[in-house]
Each structure stands twice: as structure tokens, then as C-alpha cells.
Amino acid sequence: MTDEERLDRLNGMLKRRGFLLPSFEIHGGSKGLYDFGPVGGRIRSKVNQEWLHHWLKLGNVVEISCPTVTPYAVLEASGHVGEFSDFMTQCMACEEASRADTLLEPYHPNPDALKRDDLQNLLAQEEPVCPACGEASWSEVVAQNLMFNTTIGAGASGRPGFLRPETAQGMFTSFNALYRHFRERLPFGAMQVGKGYRNEISPRQGMIRLREFNMAELEYFIDPESAPNDDLTPWDTTPLWLVPDGKSPVKMTLSAACQQGVIRHSTVARFMGITHEFLEAVGIDTKRIRFRQHEGDEMAHYAMDCWDAEIEGSYGWIECVGIAHRGCYDLESHERATGKTLRARREFDEPRTTVIDAWTIDGSTAGPAFKANAGLVKIAVEALSKDTDFPATLTLENGEVVVVGPEHVKPNKKTVKETGEWFIPHVIEPAFGIDRIIWHVIDHAYAELEKNGETYTVMQFTPAVAPVDIAVFPLYEKDGMDATAAEIHRRLCARTGTFSMYDGSGSIGRRYARADEIGIPQCVTVDHQTLEDGTVTLRDRDTGKQLRVPIDRL
Template sequence: MRIFSAFISSSASFGHRSLSRLSLRLLSFSRIAIPMDAAEESLRRALAEKQSAIETQGNAVRSLKAAKAAKPEIDAAIDVLNGIKLEKSSIEKQLEAAVSGNAGDGVLSREAFRQAVVNTLERRLFYIPSFKIYRGVAGLYDYGPPGCAVKANVLAFWRQHFVLEENMLEVDCPCVTPEVVLKASGHVDKFTDLMVKDEKTGTCYRADHLLKDFCNEKLEKDLSISAEKAAELKHVLAVLDDLSVEELGGKIKEYGITAPDSKNPLSDPYPFNLMFQTSIGPSGLSPGYMRPETAQGIFVNFKDLYYYNGNKLPFAAAQIGQAFRNEISPRQGLLRVREFTLAEIEHFVDPEDKSHPKYSDVVNLEFLMFPREEQMNGQSAKRIPLGEAVSRGIVNNQTLGYFIGRVYLFLTCLGIDKERLRFRQHLANEMAHYAADCWDAEIECSYGWIECVGIADRSAYDLRAHSEKSGVPLVAQEKFSQPKEVEKLVIAPVKKELGLAFKGNQKNVVEALEAMNEKEALDMKAALESKGEVEFYVCTLGKNVSIKKNMVAISKEKKKEHQRVFTPSVIEPSFGIGRIIYCLFEHSFYTRPSKAGDEQLNVFGFPPVVAPIKCTVFPLVQNQQYEEVAKVISKSLTAAGISHKIDITGTSIGKRYARTDELGVPFAITVDSTSSVTIRERDSKDQIRVSVEEAASIVNAVSDGQMTWEDVWSNFPHHSSASTE
């Protein structure tokens, strides 16, 4: 069993002085226990073997009794049977520990750890259910003061790390979007999840969630299932997103899954569009939707943004904003909600040149990657140098690789544990037909591996779709110094013939034909000329269709051109801010014993860059002179732009420290004289002594990353904390 701490080391920010001191602290922190699939499978097989052995030995005992064997012989056989039963009982306990995550003293199960985190977050008002006094609404949450501060800090760092570093063009587009825009993008027709209904009460459930819950519950709680059955359920979980409507409905019926609350039978699955519909204007004649993503606002503004950028590629546009999805059965707190914040980047690049000028900045990064080949072969994620992944073609191109590297640096700088962060490549059947490659940054938390960032090469699909629907060409130009004779592939679907043959599916077939690469198109041309008809797979329909010679014209034409006009490809990193923040909460949370040792104190180990409050200022005791000094320091912190809080209550200093540790405040300034003060670092609890005039500048330097806590510890006198904690 693999056991790891729920603590994220902040050594990168603070520079802990020795590994041994860090290790000692880790021993006192609450930990999560995560079962390893191989160990669990081995235990299940061992359990099945013991059960079989019990049946065999039981039959042997019964045979001896039936044959009226001597009592000593029967007693010996019974002793063997009892021994096997004891061994089985031991294996059952081990298996129960493995699936529940209960590894013994000091180790919390997933559920217990999650509850401890959520209780602390809600009690300290990081976030709470919206409209709480009216019993709330599922999938809607309010951020309280510390939660707002963490979110603002995450977004500020995102702007610094991406928008400023890459000279991106930031836009802010409306949340209400006309239907025609989302019709062109495909959201109106395809942005769906599969839903089932309780046939008696009409209560709706998301079909894949019910199947997922059933499989997980069987694996975690049913110790009697065989290793083969466990393997089958794990396979279902692995391919869950790829199941068709029929396959999903078949599994629900096969496993006898009913409505969770009433146990009533369920309907067959059917698609439900997740967008919130509205109308624009009082007439109700102009339909619209609350946007399900922020990307479309960037795509429809491409022409103006391209002009603003001097008609030059590559360039990136970015947007932070609210998105809305009418989830069927929202759950898992901030991980699946109906209104959430997205931060999205659309990097426009020449499809014939996807190199990146700053690729060398990330080429030597090495982190957990989960390519599709390893997934299909049943292997685990492994550390791969980013440069190797790009050079071997695992990652499609340099620009996609560059953004994967930048996302890794962003998340780890926020405080995400690099050992619980992986980049998983989409399987071939997960990707849209137009996508060249797609990776998800997944973070492991108590809910398992959660997709928090998607990094996709979407080719030119989005700009082409909006060009076709709007009639406005969303293209870029490359002017030649001398005219060039070029040979161009021309694919001309005959829409009239396709419409007669495929009716409502005409658009899907046209899109698939136009998306063919040169080899596919020329192969089709040869087949049509020789046979007059060819089978053609349309991804968006999920089936083959029959294309006849009169339905498409394919040719190569030579012509002289003074410029090259093309539709740019798009590399899109898309960040779910709420999901990142929740995973950060879990990765930063730990507990440690109080000074008296009679209780466990909660701590959020946020790095200073995201901490809701950077510093607290405490007069050691209620004293007019100390309070005046605290006010002077407060003014200096304000002038430096450092968020802080003064606490002049009469509470003991130890309790005040504990109170702010639970909010994740990294530094505390304690005023215990009129000329000097102490500065305490949250995780080590180490303190230094500095002059009143130096205090604000030191906190500012460490918070901004100009210095580490190790630098500070090396350059200022130490102060014993024994009397205060």
C-alpha cells in the first residue's frame, strides 16, 4: 500500500534548513492512504484462494465424519480448517484496509481526510453553499473572504505567469452568447451528457455517474467479489467515457442499477444539453445561452485581434471569466458546479510551423506523463523528460509541449504536489476528429485523479466553423517576396447530392470530408475513380457512410500565388480555476499536535503566492505601546502591498498562531518590545528577531520570492518559540 502525506512541502518557497527537521514534522501530519491496484488485486486473489481452500478442507472434514474416522484424525482436519479460516480473516482485514484507505494509526481514509478539509474550509468561510439559509442549490457555492483572496491570488499569478510572460492579448467577453455562435461551434447540437430518470418520481441522474458509483462501491465494499469481477469493474471505469448510449444503458441493466434514493427502475439513457438557455431582449425572439466556455469569445474576435497584433503570427489571446453548465447531478463540491471560473488561452500558430521560440526554457523539465500507449497497455504514468516526449512524437509539436511545461511550472509554483500531478494524453477515441493531440493535467486528491487543465491542439476547426457560419474569413496571410507556383489540394463536397443522401447529417459529412488530409483525400479520389463508391468513417456520427463519385470532387491544382492565405491552428490550454483551488486546498492541508499534545491543530501550508493573508501582526500582550508599534508595522505592510491582519485580542499568543495557521497565513509578526519584533514562519514555527523598521521589508521580500526563509534564517538572530507555542 502506498501511503503519502497530505502535506505539500513548501521548501521551494521557504528553504527548510534540513531534511531531518522536515521529516520530523511530516511524521506528525495526518496522511491519506491510497490503495495500489496491484496490491488490492493480489489480496483479492489470495482471498479467493483461501475461500476455495476452506471449501476443500470443509469437504474433507465432512468426509472424515461420514466415514466415522478416528477422533484425533477429525480433530486434526478441523484444526487445519480453522487455521485457513484465520488466514482468510487476516486477508479480509488487509483488503478492507486497502480499499478503505485505513492503514492504521495516524492515517486517514480518503473520506475522513476530505471531511476534515471541507469542515475546516466551511468553518473558516473559504467557501460555503450558496443561498444557505434557503437550504442551498446543488452545484452553486459562495467564496468567503479567505476563499476570495486565494482565488484572486491564483488568478493574479496566472496573469503574471501566462499573460505577462507571453505578451498575450487579454479580452473580456459577455457571458450571454447568441445561439448562432454556439450553433457554429457545435455546442447546441453536441454539448450533452447522458441522463436517466427515475421512472416513478421523475428524478434525474447522470447515467455515467451511477455506473461509476456502482463499480467503485463494489470494489471498495464487496470483499467477496472475485479478482476477475474486480478486473471487469475496473475496465468499465477505465472506458466509462467511451461507452455509447446503448453500451451505457446495457451496463446499467446488467448490473441492476436503480435510482439511488427510491430504488425505483431507471429509464434508458438519453442526451441532455448542459447549457443554460435564455433569450436576448424582451421579445424572446433572439435565443441565446449562458456561455459554457470562454473560448468562443476569442475565436469570433480573431480578425480584430490579428489586426491589433500587426497581422503577425504566432500570438495568443487569453480570457478569464465565468462559465455555466447545467449539470445533471452536481457533486464533489467545487469540482463539479453549475457556475465556475475558467481561464483560457488560444494560441494561434501557423499549421506548417508549430515550433516555439521559448521551447528551450522547458525542454529539460521531467514529470509524470501518461501517454496513450501506456494507458492501453495497462501501465502507469512515468517520469518522462519533456524534450524526449516531443522528439519521439509522443507530444505532437513544440508549441503544445511548451504549454504543457508552462502548465506544470504554474501548478507546482501554486503548491500542487508534483508527485500527485500527471499529464494524461487523450486516447484516440476520446479526441475530436479535428484535434491533432490533447493532454489533461490531472491532479490526485481524495476524489481520485481530477482533470484540472486541458491542453489541446485543436487544429483549425474553430476558426473554420465560424468562418463558414458567419461568412467572414478568419484567416492569416504570409506574403511572398517572389510569386510562387504552388500545388493545392481542393476538396469540394457537392452539398446538394450530400443533402439528398444524408439529410440532417449533411453537415457532419461535409465537415469530415473537408478535414481529410492529403493522403486520405487522394486515396478516396483513386477509390472513387476505380469503384465509383467508397466507405468513409465520420467521427461525429460514429459510423461509416457511403460516398459516391457525384458527392465530392477532389483535385490538385497548380497556380502562382503572391501570398499564402491560411486558417491558423489553435493550441488551447484551458484551466478550471475552482478545481485547481480545491486540489490546492487538499494538497496544502495537514494537522499537527498542539503544544499540550491533547489535540490536533489544522494547518493550510499555502505558499505565500496564494496565501489569503500574507502576514499577521500580534502585540504579545494588550499594551498601548505595543499596539502603536503594531499600527506602524501595519502601515508599512500596506504601503508594500502586503495583505495582513492585526489581532489585538487578549487571546494567548499560541491560540492566535493556531488560528492564523488554520487560515494558511505564512508569517506572523509578534510585537514584544518597542524596538524589535519577532517574525514566525508557519510550517517550521521558527522565529527570528528583527528591528521594527525591517519587519515589513523582510516579509515583503520573502512573499515576493526575492528571498527564501532559509536566507532570512541565516542572516538574522534566532528567537526561541518555546514560551509561546
């Protein structure tokens, strides 16, 4: 039995039982789009809940929700318009598509920075050969954007926009409201769970690369100058597999990794610990988790450190989480693009007082005397020491030389007190690919056991993500057992957070098997004894053991 055959059987089961289905299948389907069916939908929402719960435990994070439709300017400021566009060209001989900038790398120091026309001209001039067939004839260069284009508004008043490629930008553009919410105190975080969109050239491998995907991101804002005090001791007993910057995997604790500088920021380390806990809580096999550090050239240019949580499954090691220390890049970019400030204030331990005792200009005389240069003269004069004698010959910033007489100046004596300063916070971002995580939850839960000489399928979900919490069966649908079972089922469903499933068709063994196949942790069976003493059997999925319990104790 090979892994591929296991994967085929798993995929068949996922379709048959309503976990995951190709979207819009009756219309022929659409690549890179998946439905979560009646069973999968419930798993998705439980994984999302579990994710929120894990990060809310930090105590200083909030959940927000921003639109998926995003104006052009936002994603231009963030760098996505530039980064998510590739300029492609096609070989006229073999039709192989290539990136124009890649082809031109030998001929230009930084072709990535060139505009379309420049690429087109350089391509015509240098005539690089096709890596596939060796010919040197290229089609027109076209921009291939990996974001979905749209127009916000109709007609001439419509303006360009995109479906967001990540949720993060909403957290950055909302920074000031968040800052106020947290009483202007760092650190704090904002997170959201939602959809992201990338118009992938070639979606592959089932749920691994999708065009519309579920993501969950936290932006955690910190003061880069205040010493982090992250407590890493909770993970001191669980060393993790780390793959530092292109080196071999090592198993070490987060504390040790921080002390040795392998992980460059303790908050990144703490988030790796929380990520590991979360993955374990949703049922990922911890032996198949590792954290891989981005190598220097792989890391986005703004990132200061980046660790991916990779999970091993049917498709090998897949990146499912990225934990990036992004510095001040994002807030700074939005500041630059909008002219608005996105800053936090840092109070000094002691107010900083500066005593100035020197010269400044006397506006009433210097103004008329120096006219347009008066401002520059002021700067030059204020830079002079107190013992300067006037008249003095000064060279201004613009290179002009002026003579400043005693009538143009007056003593400048004042005390400037500063109690703090404004700065752009740094941000640490854990970003989760929820679909990829759900895939691995399913992959790791899928067990093919043997029972009475036949393959027996069980999804060994943890209760935290099990799509159905409990199933209720009447032993037979008669003698009132069906009515009692239906009543228990309704009562369980009415309970917040509990989802029950009633199943009365087929033999009892078949119903247990059906419940096991979608990973229901417990099954309740109503039998003849129930009608006499009000007890039912409670059967455990993984042990098969049955307990007799009163209905009220469920």
C-alpha cells in the same frame, strides 16, 4: 485516521474559517454552487493573478474579457448546441433515465446524429430493453441541454442565448481584432479568466463539478506550416509523468516525448511545461501531477492531440487542465456560420509568379453566342493549351457540348504574381479549471501536524497563494502596543499587493495557531521592546523561528 476523516475535518475547517461555503445557504442552498469566503476569495484572485502572470511571460499573449451571456448562434456555430444536448428518455417501468442514442446504438450506425423525432420513431420501432430492469417501454424523448438557457432582450424582440459553457468562443469571435493588434503576425494568443456555466445533471464531489465555475483559457494561434521552434530545454532537468494514449505511465522529458512522437506538437509540449511550472508555483505537489493523453475515441472529433494535467487529491486523480491542439476547427466553424473571414496571411519566401500564355474568351462575341453557358465556356477555354486549334469541340462542366470558333477566343497572356496566401490558423488551447486547481492547492497545503500531543492544523500555502500575506499582533492590547501594531498593520495594507491581518484577541499562541490555520506565512508581533527600540519579532509559519527586525525593514 482514514482519508475520509481527513477530508471531513478539512471541509469543516474550510467552512469555519471562510475558505469555501455552500452558496445561498440560508435559503436552503443550491447544488453545484459555491462561495469563496473572505479567505477563499483572496486565494482565488491570487491563483488567477499567478495564472495570468505565467502565460504573459510568453510575451505574445494578451488578456481579454468577453460576456458570459452568449447568443444562440455563436454556440450553435461552435457545435455546443449539438454537443451539449443529450436526448433523454425514461423507462416507464423503473424510471431509469437513459440516453436515447445510446439505447439505439445496436440498431443504427450513428444514432448520435439523429434528430429528436427520428430517435423517437426508432425507439418505438426497435423497442430496446432498459439496461436497468429489462423492460422495453419508453417515455417521450426530451432534449436535455447542459447549457443554461436565457433570453437576451425582452418580449418579442428577445432572442435566445446561453450562459457560456467555456470562455474560448469569445477569443475566436474576436480573432480579427486580435490579429490586427498583433500587427498581423502569428503566433499570438489571447486569454481570459472568468466564469463558465454548465447545468450539470448531478454536481458532485464538492468543488470538482460545479454548475458555475471559474475557468482560465488561452487560445494560442499558430501557422500550421511554419516549423515550431519551441524551446523545451528549460524542462530537460525535470522529467514529467506522462500517460500516453491508454498506455502505462512513463517518466520522460518533454524534449524526449516530442522527439519520439509521443507528444505530437512541440507547442503542446511547451504548454505542458508551463502548466507544470504554474501548478508548482501555486503549491501543487509535483509528485501528484501527471499528464494523460486523450485516447483516440475520447478526443473531441476536431482535436488533433489532447493532454490533460491530472492532479491526485482526496478524490483520486482529477483532470484539472486540458491542453488541446484543436486544429482550425473553431475558426473554420465561425467562418462557415457567418460568411466572415477569420484568417491570417502567410507571405511566401519568394513571390510566386505564374505565367499564363494560352486562350480566353472574347466576351463581345462569346457572350451573345453562348449566353448562359458563357461563364462555363470561359473556364473550359482557359484550361486549353496554347497550341489548340479552333474551332474546337468542348464539353462543359454541366455536360453540354459546344463548338468554340476562332472568333470567340483571343490570346491570354499575363503574369500573375502572388506574394502570399490566406489561411485559417490552427489553435492550441490550454484550458484550466481554476476551482479544481484551488481545491487541490488547498488539499495539498492542508497539514495535520502534532504539537504538544494535539493535532495542529497548518495550511502550508506558498506565499504566491496565501490568502493573507502577513499578520500583525500586539503581544497585549495595552501600553500602546495595540496602537503600534495597528499602525504597522495599516502601513502594510497600504502597500500594493500586500494584505495584512490584525489580530489582538486571545493569547499570542492562539493567534499564531489561527494564523497558521489559514496559512499566513509570517506573523509580526509588537512587544515591550518594540516600544523602546522600534523592532518587532517576525515569525515564520513553517519553521516557527523568530527574527528581530526593525519596523522599517518589514
